[in-house]
Structure formats: C-alpha cells, structure tokens
Amino acid sequence: MHPQISADVCGFCILKGTHMSTLLKVTNLTIEVAHRRLFENLNFELPANALTCITGENGVGKTTLVKHLLRDLDLNYTSHTTCHLKRSQVQYVPQLRNIDDDYPLSIRSFVQLGFKYHFWPWLNQAMKVKLEQVLAETNLTKIANQPLGHASGGEKQRAYLAQALCADPSLLILDEATASLDRSSKHELLKLLKQIMADRNLTILFITHDPELIAAYADYELNLDNHTATVTKKG
Numbered sequence: 001m002h003p004q005i006s007a008d009v010c011g012f013c014i015l016k017g018t019h020m021s022t023l024l025k026v027t028n029l030t031i032e033v034a035h036r037r038l039f040e041n042l043n044f045e046l047p048a049n050a051l052t053c054i055t056g057e058n059g060v061g062k063t064t065l066v067k068h069l070l071r072d073l074d075l076n077y078t079s080h081t082t083c084h085l086k087r088s089q090v091q092y093v094p095q096l097r098n099i100d101d102d103y104p105l106s107i108r109s110f111v112q113l114g115f116k117y118h119f120w121p122w123l124n125q126a127m128k129v130k131l132e133q134v135l136a137e138t139n140l141t142k143i144a145n146q147p148l149g150h151a152s153g154g155e156k157q158r159a160y161l162a163q164a165l166c167a168d169p170s171l172l173i174l175d176e177a178t179a180s181l182d183r184s185s186k187h188e189l190l191k192l193l194k195q196i197m198a199d200r201n202l203t204i205l206f207i208t209h210d211p212e213l214i215a216a217y218a219d220y221e222l223n224l225d226n227h228t229a230t231v232t233k234k235g
C-alpha cells in the first residue's frame with residue numbers, strides 16, 4: 001500500500017507570509033521515551049526542496065523525533081504523519097561512526113555499499129558509472145582508492161554523504177554531520193550539501209547546534225523546545 005497523499009501535503013501552504021511546498025506534515029504527535037514525554041501534540045510541516053536545520057538543546061529529542069518519523073515511513077505512515085515519500089526514498093546519515101585507522105575498505109568500496117537492490121555481489125556497468133559520478137559530485141575522486149580509515153573528518157563525512165547519495169534519495173537527513181569538523185570543513189560540507197540539493201532537487205534535514213551554519217545555510221529552522229516544534233523561514 002502506498003502512503004496516502006493529502007491535499008495539504010501536495011499543495012502549498014502559508015508559512016510566515018511565504019509560499020512553500022510541504023514535504024511532510026506532522027499532526028498531534030506525542031512521543032514518549034522510557035516513560036518520559038518528549039513531545040506533546042507536536043504540529044509542524046517540513047518544506048520540500050529546502051535545507052531545514054533541526055535545532056534544540058541537548059536531549060530535547062531531535063534524534064528521537066527523526067527516528068520516529070523514519071519508523072512512521074517504514075509503517076507507510078500513521079495518522080500523525082503524512083508525506084508523499086516512501087521509506088526507500090529517504091536516507092539517514094547517523095551521528096557517530098567508529099571508523100578506526102585499520103578500517104579495511106577504500107573510500108570507493110565504502111561508498112558503493114550504498115547501492116540498493118544488489119542482485120549480484122558486484123556492480124553492473126550502470127552502477128559503476130553512477131559510482132564515479134557520485135565520487136566526483138562529493139569531491140572524492142582523487143582519494144577514492146585510499147583507505148577510509150586514513151581519511152580526514154571532512155573526507156569521511158563526504159564519504160558517508162556519497163554512500164547515501166548512491167540510493168538516489170529524495171530526502172536526506174544528516175544528524176550532526178559537522179560536529180567533529182573544523183570551521184573550514186564545516187562550511188565546505190554545507191556548501192557542497194546546498195549544491196547537491198540544488199542539482200538533485202533534494203530536501204535536506206540537518207540536525208545541528210551550530211548557529212553560524214544555521215545563519216549561513218538554513219532555508220528553514222525547525223526548533224524543538226519545551227515539548228513543541230516551531231518552523232521559521234531563515235535568510
């Protein structure tokens with residue numbers, strides 16, 4: 001069964017005086033974790049084809065909210081969440097990965113793990129072409145044969161991004177992707193993300209605590225505070 005499409009989801013809505021198309025709509029969502037209520041009657045809409053930063057204090061529930069939305073997508077939606085995407089169109093790049101120096105894969109081999117529907121345990125010609133395109137798109141071509149364990153923090157983040165892009169997502173969710181990067185690498189990654197978003201007509205959700213990045217790159221901010229969510233247009 002395909003997810004239901006409501007008129008609201010496919011149409012346009014008014015957000016603080018601007019028109020935006022809505023990708024995902026959440027209505028009266030309450031989330032409890034370990035008998036603790038994180039959110040109560042949450043209501044918000046996420047804009048399509050834009051970069052939305054999800055912000056809020058440590059422990060407010062940013063990651064939990066995203067995981068809940070992904071679970072709803074897995075279930076083909078609940079009465080609280082409507083969206084016209086299938087789970088397979090969404091890629092989530094998690095916050096922490098333990099890639100040590102001895103990690104046995106090259107950057108290219110790691111990135112190609114992102115291909116779906118592997119019928120054979122090797123890539124077909126079309127996948128090989130696409131792999132090289134994704135490596136070029138994420139500025140990894142020159143270092144693609146190097147071990148991922150030897151890559152810098154910024155290069156590793158680009159490799160995680162490239163792996164996610166192999167699945168041709170419509171919605172990309174990154175959880176604190178810049179947390180361990182220096183200032184120039186953070187800006188490099190965000191500029192790259194915005195370029196990829198424009199080229200691929202993607203929607204990006206980016207969990208971050210970084211006010212400088214929010215000010216410079218966010219099209220919208222979804223702020224979680226005091227059990228509620230507020231979406232504002234930035235820039």
Ligand SMILES: Nc1ncnc2c1ncn2[C@@H]1O[C@H](COP(=O)(O)OP(=O)(O)OP(=O)(O)O)[C@@H](O)[C@H]1O
Pocket residue numbers: 033034038056057058059060061062063064065
């Ligand atoms: N499976 C779980 N069992 C119990 N508590 C949980 C579970 N998952 C999350 N929590 C708790 O829910 C709260 C929200 O966690 P979450 O990771 O979503 O916050 P966050 O806003 O993403 O935090 P941060 O900015 O520090 O990454 C935290 O207090 C966390 O300890």
